[in-house]
Amino acid sequence: MIQLRNVSKAFGDRMAVQDLTLTVPGGEIFGLLGHNGAGKSTAIGMMLGQVWPTEGEIRICGADIINDRQHALQKVGAIFETPVFYDYLSGWRNLEIFSHYTARTSKQRIREVIDWVGLTGREKSQVKTYSHGMRARLALAQALLPQPDLLILDEPGDGLDPEGIHEMRQTILRLRSEMGLTILLSSHLLSEVEQLCTRIAVMNQGRKVFEGPLASIHQSRNWVLLRVNDFSAAVGLLRRERLIVEARDGKLISLAAEAKTEDVVRCLVHNEISVHEISPQEQDLEGFYLSLMRDEQAEPSAAEASAALEPNDFPNERQRLSPSPSLAEGP
DSSP: OOEEEEEEEEEEEEEEEEEEEEETTTOOEEEEHHHHTSSSHHHHHTTTTTTTTTTEEEEEEEEEEETTTTHHHHTTEOOSSSSSOOTTBBHHHHHHHHHTTTOOOOOHHHHHHHHHHHHHTTTTTTTGGGOHHHHHHHHHHHTTOOOOOOEEEETTTOOOOHHHHHHHHHHHHHHHEEEEEEEEEOOOOOHHHHHHEEEEEEEEEEEEEEEEEEEGGSSSSSSEEEESOOHHHHHHHHHHHHEEEEEETTTEEEOOOOOOOOHHHHHHHHHHEEEEEEEEEOOOOOHHHHHHHHHHTSSSOOTTTGGOOOOOOHHHTTTOOOSSSSSSOOO
């Protein structure tokens, strides 16, 4: 559904995205992660044809986004950046107006998406009376108008309360299970990504630093909780004995490939370091992400200046090619 090959984007002498290759197959909920300034929004802007790549190839739904944008985006819906509505108009009228930017949309289809996102009964109310959660649902309704095969969501849970986040999560899961949509999801909420996504990619300073199945992160590091009377001394000893490769947070150690917890205990006790607790830890997405970012900080990138370009502000070079941030032009 999405293929990026060696894609880069420079704003003047600043690299916002550098040599990005990414594949999102059909039927997946794919998570795109990274801190502010990592290049996520620039990458999504290029996928939607709103930002021209400096180099590389982008294909959406099999079509080239640069040479055949209308065909590439005709079955794509998106929530990109902060959704903007006509506050003095009703939710229904907003959807009617946005549908004119793409293709003729029947009243029946508008009714379907309103029912689907849970705005039934409030569709005739002015948008200025909507809560933040209702605005998020209206944005999702807009993205669903063209009956898309691919949905691109940039921070869909941003600003929502816990109940709203839960509702958005359940909606996204239904979109995949009941409509069969492929979903690219960009989010800062790692716990939500962990519950939603089947595969992830992580960006840092414009570069992709990880891509793989979400399940693989649990085996990425052999982390062990270690409580001793002197953690620093224990870490120094275990490093010298080549039993660990990393330590963090004053309580966690990462075992070397062939090391076992009993080897660690034996070494520490033999050297008169008391062991109060030792237990294997399954690494979650947050731990994996933070560890990956620490590794990256140890190896600075030439793309450091890109941080000023994200997440929502592009310089004047940015080219908007459509009145709607989510859909292609109509006939």
